[in-house]
Amino acid sequence: MDIDDILAEVDVHAVPRQTQDLQEFTRAWVTERNAPEILPWPDALMQRILERIRRQIELVEEQTGNTDPKANFRLIIFQTELERFKFLVRSFLRARVAKIDAHALHHLTDPSTKARLSPSELQYATTHTTLLHAHYRSSFLSQFPASLQRMDDTAGGMSMVEGPDVDRAVFVRALKDVEEPVYVEGTDMAFEMRKGDVVVMRWSAVREVVIAGDAELI
Amino acid sequence: MYGDHALKLIQHAKRTQALAHLPHYQTELVRETTREVRDLDKDVSNILAPFQGSFNPSSEPATACSVLVNHLCMRRNKRCLLAYHRVRSDKLEEMCWSGKDVLDQEQQAGRQGNGEGSGMASEVGNQSSLSPEEDEYVRQYGDMLAAYKGQWTDIDLTGSLEPPRDLFIDVRVLRDAGEIQTEYGYACHSLTILCQEWNY
Amino acid sequence: MGSYYDIDAILTDAQKVPCTFDLDMPGLGYLDENAGGDIKAGTRVSLPLWLSTLLAVQRLGPSSQPLCTLDLPASISPRVLAALKAGPKTVDLRQLTSHYYELAARVLELFEEEEIVDVLSETFKERAAEIADHAHNPRGALGEAQDFLRGLDEMERQLFRSAHDSSNAMREWMGETKKKR
Numbered sequence: 001m002d003i004d005d006i007l008a009e010v011d012v013h014a015v016p017r018q019t020q021d022l023q024e025f026t027r028a029w030v031t032e033r034n035a036p037e038i039l040p041w042p043d044a045l046m047q048r049i050l051e052r053i054r055r056q057i058e059l060v061e062e063q064t065g066n067t068d069p070k071a072n073f074r075l076i077i078f079q080t081e082l083e084r085f086k087f088l089v090r091s092f093l094r095a096r097v098a099k100i101d102a103h104a105l106h107h108l109t110d111p112s113t114k115a116r117l118s119p120s121e122l123q124y125a126t127t128h129t130t131l132l133h134a135h136y137r138s139s140f141l142s143q144f145p146a147s148l149q150r151m152d153d154t155a156g157g158m159s160m161v162e163g164p165d166v167d168r169a170v171f172v173r174a175l176k177d178v179e180e181p182v183y184v185e186g187t188d189m190a191f192e193m194r195k196g197d198v199v200v201m202r203w204s205a206v207r208e209v210v211i212a213g214d215a216e217l218i
Numbered sequence: 219m220y221g222d223h224a225l226k227l228i229q230h231a232k233r234t235q236a237l238a239h240l241p242h243y244q245t246e247l248v249r250e251t252t253r254e255v256r257d258l259d260k261d262v263s264n265i266l267a268p269f270q271g272s273f274n275p276s277s278e279p280a281t282a283c284s285v286l287v288n289h290l291c292m293r294r295n296k297r298c299l300l301a302y303h304r305v306r307s308d309k310l311e312e313m314c315w316s317g318k319d320v321l322d323q324e325q326q327a328g329r330q331g332n333g334e335g336s337g338m339a340s341e342v343g344n345q346s347s348l349s350p351e352e353d354e355y356v357r358q359y360g361d362m363l364a365a366y367k368g369q370w371t372d373i374d375l376t377g378s379l380e381p382p383r384d385l386f387i388d389v390r391v392l393r394d395a396g397e398i399q400t401e402y403g404y405a406c407h408s409l410t411i412l413c414q415e416w417n418y
Numbered sequence: 419m420g421s422y423y424d425i426d427a428i429l430t431d432a433q434k435v436p437c438t439f440d441l442d443m444p445g446l447g448y449l450d451e452n453a454g455g456d457i458k459a460g461t462r463v464s465l466p467l468w469l470s471t472l473l474a475v476q477r478l479g480p481s482s483q484p485l486c487t488l489d490l491p492a493s494i495s496p497r498v499l500a501a502l503k504a505g506p507k508t509v510d511l512r513q514l515t516s517h518y519y520e521l522a523a524r525v526l527e528l529f530e531e532e533e534i535v536d537v538l539s540e541t542f543k544e545r546a547a548e549i550a551d552h553a554h555n556p557r558g559a560l561g562e563a564q565d566f567l568r569g570l571d572e573m574e575r576q577l578f579r580s581a582h583d584s585s586n587a588m589r590e591w592m593g594e595t596k597k598k599r
Binding site: 050053054057080083084086087089090091093094101120123124127128131132135136138139140141143144145148153155 | 252299300349362
């Protein structure tokens with residue numbers, strides 16, 4: 001029995017929005033860190049979290065200078081919570097940047113992957129790729145014959161543009177009973193996921209279930 | 219044999235991956251590998267020139283094989299050069315993220331190597347382990363990173379990736395620093411913690 | 419086949435395998451350390467994987483033969499395989515070649531050699547267990563274990579490193595939870 005189980009038992013509607021958001025974001029953070037590919041940008045959730053951080057910073061700034069010892073203690077609690085929130089967001093963003101950097105061209109050329117980036121991530125990826133290519137060009141590539149200057153060749157059975165390894169193994173826990181059995185592509189394996197089940201599975205097989213929110217990575 | 223220079227570059231790259239710092243850019247090997255590509259390309263043109271565009275591989279298997287080998291060598295060199303530069307640029311980017319001023323450090327290293335009395339930036343650049351192109355790349359990447367970071371001012375994107383444990387950190391004061399202004403005003407309540415270290 | 423930018427994949431591709439040219443190849447003598455000369459049909463040359471595997475599958479016409487034929491490299495010769503079968507942990511793989519398993523995997527894609535595949539998988543399994551044992555037990559890195567660890571191929575080294583790091587991280591974490599209590 002851990003905190004997730006306890007939280008899951010509480011009626012969702014009885015939990016205040018803020019707690020729900022934190023729980024949801026923590027889950028998104030863990031999933032993003034463990035999934036081999038980048039996940040859809042949680043726009044609305046992110047807006048709410050950032051708005052809350054901004055308000056909290058304002059509050060802390062207002063309260064600083066208050067000499068009442070009680071207020072002072074409260075301030076320390078606020079700041080501690082604030083630091084934890086900031087850490088979560090930072091770590092989440094950095095995990096995404098690391099994935100974008102590792103396969104920048106893939107993120108820019110594959111339409112479904114591209115759609116998962118936030119506008120500022122898309123801009124980062126575009127600029128980074130442009131800079132990197134310019135760097136290659138000025139270092140050596142411009143002296144190559146024209147036919148060899150491409151960055152997206154697939155000659156010789158090997159593509160220069162690679163995506164992440166979506167068949168990497170991940171640990172998954174079902175948050176509810178998954179109605180449809182999960183099929184493992186390329187094999188004749190299928191299995192059912194009941195609430196609370198923990199399985200080790202290749203990411204590609206459980207991706208849909210996780211993105212739908214029926215399961216989480218651990 | 220073709221590809222030998224490229225292989226040396228890759229062996230350098232392999233060692234670089236295990237190092238904390240960035241070793242010297244292999245200007246000569248990069249130049250040799252690039253030249254090899256141009257030579258191979260010329261070779262291909264020379265081999266194919268007599269056929270005037272009507273080359274039929276199955277009737278001239280030996281010629282076709284030469285052309286193929288040349289092509290494969292060029293592609294191999296390209297892959298090695300890209301991978302070598304990628305390993306280095308990855309390392310440079312990592313330095314940018316961790317907040318090290320790469321160019322400044324390089325200049326300092328260069329100055330030490332140059333001895334005193336030399337102030338010219340170009341001379342310093344010669345001593346650097348970065349190529350001039352890498353220098354430029356770091357500058358541009360740094361600018362871009364600053365722009366991306368700027369969209370997340372509340373978060374401090376390049377901050378620590380260790381989960382926070384304590385709100386305050388211990389500071390050992392080595393030199394009188396006068397009044398200290400912190401993120402949220404004066405360091406009033408953290409002074410107790412500062413004081414614990416004050417005795418050293 | 420490994421990723422385009424992956425240094426280990428590129429090093430794997432640099433490993434050489436013997437191949438035999440099936441035709442006279444004028445001007446290709448430099449492949450056989452005979453620059454400017456020719457290669458006669460039937461000549462055996464050692465060529466890196468990035469060159470040999472592609473030449474071996476290349477056919478110039480619908481009915482013609484491939485340009486050259488590959489042979490199994492010495493590192494998976496019957497002699498080595500017999501040694502691996504007899505004692506998987508006593509063979510110094512690194513001395514044979516730095517990227518042993520990956521070389522074998524690349525070559526065996528082009529051959530029908532189920533038995534070799536079986537021997538190598540069995541070898542990897544036995545050695546992996548031994549590697550994990552050493553990684554979790556730091557004292558194991560001394561004495562005779564040193565010989566074994568020195569003979570690991572690149573993939574095994576990485577396995578050792580990550581097993582070692584994870585056991586350290588685990589110990590650190592356990593220590594921290596204890597401290598809190």
